[in-house]
Amino acid sequence: MQFVIAFILAIALMAADHYGKLMGSFRSVLLTTLNPIEQAATLPKQFYVLVTTDFASMDELKLDNQKLKTEILLLKAKMQQYTNMELEIARLEGLLGTTGKMDGQKVQIATVIFFSSNPLSQFITLNKGQLDKVDKQQVVIDEQGIMGQIIDTTLTTSRVLLITDPDHQIPVRIQRTGQRGILTGSGHDTVTLSFIPKNSSIQVGDLIESSGLGDVFPSGYPVAKVTQINEVDGEPYLEIIASPVANSRQAHKVLILTPEKKGEQND
């Protein structure tokens, strides 16, 4: 009898989670329960990092510091160029009367505290949650490009579904040609680009960027690079495999994007 009750309850829960959105807060509770377990699971790695960091020589630290200072200098110089370019683009857009201007984004720095990579799901956990005003569907990027979007939040953490997860899809366009498609995760560190017809001029090495359609991902951020193009007989579309530009396996610090409201932009 207990088996029948538990069995029915499990099926009812699956149906409620699949068809309804009522289970979001329940999942948050479960994720909060899992927080100490995730922290315990990362302890061996943290211990390893602590030990290896303590043994790093002073010279290495000085060298790293020097490198970082140089990088900051270079980035500042580039930033000046970008400011000029932004003004130039705004002027040209004004002349052309286009409205496709990229929305301003507020950013929040977060640290990756857990990384999961298995065929069932690919996600990372960040150390920012509801208390830091992080919400579902916010986009997460690293210095290379888009990593994924936030799917669950707890008070102090948030879970990011990576673009390589089989359940993840993102509307994109090929940067060189502007042709639009849908990028889907494959489950093992690659993504596939769908709906690109056979007569398309796509090439290996082409950069794929977010198209901004769907209003979840902002337009113009790099997502992946084309690595393989296959023609399948009898299929109208090409089979395109791409490699994500974001370094999800090594990333430690990431940025959470928050779309800036119109009123805030004018401040």
Next chain:
Amino acid sequence: MTDRFINLEFSQARWLVLITYFLGLTLDTMMSMQEATLLAPSFTLLFLMYWSAQFLKNTHFISAFLLGLLLDALYGTTLGAHSLILITITFIMLRYRLLFRSHSVLQQAFVIIFYLMAYQFISYVMFSPNLTEDQALYYWSMPFTSLIAWPILALSLRWVTQKLIAS
């Protein structure tokens, strides 16, 4: 000296059971961080199997249900899916646990292969993981790792429970 189960009441080892479930979930979480560990068995399931065979007066369905929910949250799967799998496997274990207890640890390890194979098969049907050739090989080889994991786990827990009774 026999290597089979010893008689113990659930109330005598409540904390030990909770600690082992925590350990099982932690080990599963550690394994989910690395792709190569598709070969590693589900430690939460192994602990659940052990305690299901150990405590004959309990059905363990509540434990199976709650652990399943936590595994769903861990893997990001539909809530209730892992609960359903664990409940089903626990049910099969409950039907044959007296026979299971009468086996030696090595014989139990061979039986556990079938339970883990059932776990992998139901997971495969429910979640349809997208596996490469290598990953598929690891995925379907996983149940055989119980030949190593089960004797270590069963003998360690037996030793700990013996100490618990003695203290």
